Amino acid sequence: MKTVAFYYSQTGQALQAVKHICSPLEQGDNEVVYKAITPLQDYPFPWSSDEFFDTMPETRLGIPPSGIVPIDFSDITDADMVIVAGQSWFLSPSLPLQSFFTDRQVREYLRNRDIIFVNACRNMWLMTSRKIEEYVRDIEARLVGSIVLQDDAPNLVSAYTIARWLIGGKKKVRALPEAGIAQATLTAASRFGDIILATWQDGKTELLQQRLLEAGAIDYKPSILFLERTGHRIFGLWAKFIRKRGGFHNPRRRLRVWLFFWYLLFVLFVVSPFGQLGYWLIKKFKVQSSKR
Numbered sequence: 001m002k003t004v005a006f007y008y009s010q011t012g013q014a015l016q017a018v019k020h021i022c023s024p025l026e027q028g029d030n031e032v033v034y035k036a037i038t039p040l041q042d043y044p045f046p047w048s049s050d051e052f053f054d055t056m057p058e059t060r061l062g063i064p065p066s067g068i069v070p071i072d073f074s075d076i077t078d079a080d081m082v083i084v085a086g087q088s089w090f091l092s093p094s095l096p097l098q099s100f101f102t103d104r105q106v107r108e109y110l111r112n113r114d115i116i117f118v119n120a121c122r123n124m125w126l127m128t129s130r131k132i133e134e135y136v137r138d139i140e141a142r143l144v145g146s147i148v149l150q151d152d153a154p155n156l157v158s159a160y161t162i163a164r165w166l167i168g169g170k171k172k173v174r175a176l177p178e179a180g181i182a183q184a185t186l187t188a189a190s191r192f193g194d195i196i197l198a199t200w201q202d203g204k205t206e207l208l209q210q211r212l213l214e215a216g217a218i219d220y221k222p223s224i225l226f227l228e229r230t231g232h233r234i235f236g237l238w239a240k241f242i243r244k245r246g247g248f249h250n251p252r253r254r255l256r257v258w259l260f261f262w263y264l265l266f267v268l269f270v271v272s273p274f275g276q277l278g279y280w281l282i283k284k285f286k287v288q289s290s291k292r
Helices: 013-026 049-054 056-061 095-102 104-110 126-139 155-168 183-188 190-201 205-214 222-243 251-285 287-291
Strands: 002-007 031-036 081-086 114-121 142-150
Touching: 002 013, 013 031, 013 081, 013 114, 013 142, 013 183, 013 190, 049 056, 049 155, 049 251, 056 095, 056 222, 056 251, 081 095, 095 104, 095 126, 104 126, 114 126, 126 142, 126 222, 142 183, 142 205, 155 251, 183 190, 190 205, 222 251
Parallel strands: 002 031, 002 081, 081 114, 114 142
Antiparallel strands: none
């Protein structure tokens, strides 16, 4: 089996994730070729606050400000499986992932291929998964598996630690858990590679997602996803509001970007706890709806 793993990784966690998943796919005669996704627009790490929040409108609306550096496909024309690893930004696929899936040469390469998507994220991944499904369907490829590796800390704790890491570069903050996906979670992801290989060998890729789910490939947290779906709609309104003052990096929209920043802080630390409480109250009375 020959696998190509495309990845975009700022902090290194998406790359760690895909390498652990692919470790069983590199045994024996099997081969994995890693291809970095490099956007023409540089996204710094650690971020500055201005740079980080200024990416929200384009991320949410699906308007990447640049393409990607051309990828050499000459050594992967015979790949049996494609893995794409990346992350969510502002409840959507990151801008580099969006640039990747909209690149003409990438689309031509992916057409009619089996694709597995790996999301190394904080804890909100549903809307990203739906958008990736749209991209894959539009390319006329097959999304045969999705794997989500996420921060296991409580929502407010992970929001705080991730912000300190992405903007301040501090992965560990006092007595709180380290920001990002736990190393044990990343290491244990190798079990998914075993499942991918076994499923490909028995020729039943249509069963891959179910087998991955049974192995814990997605930790479904209904209360968090309830908040995400609401936030995704509201982010869309903010994105359009900010874009009315100009495109990416336009200084004329800076005030609106900062209004969004303060709104986001308020929602995360004041509104969302009540939102989760409301979800659990609704759940008590609407069991079947909650299960769906």
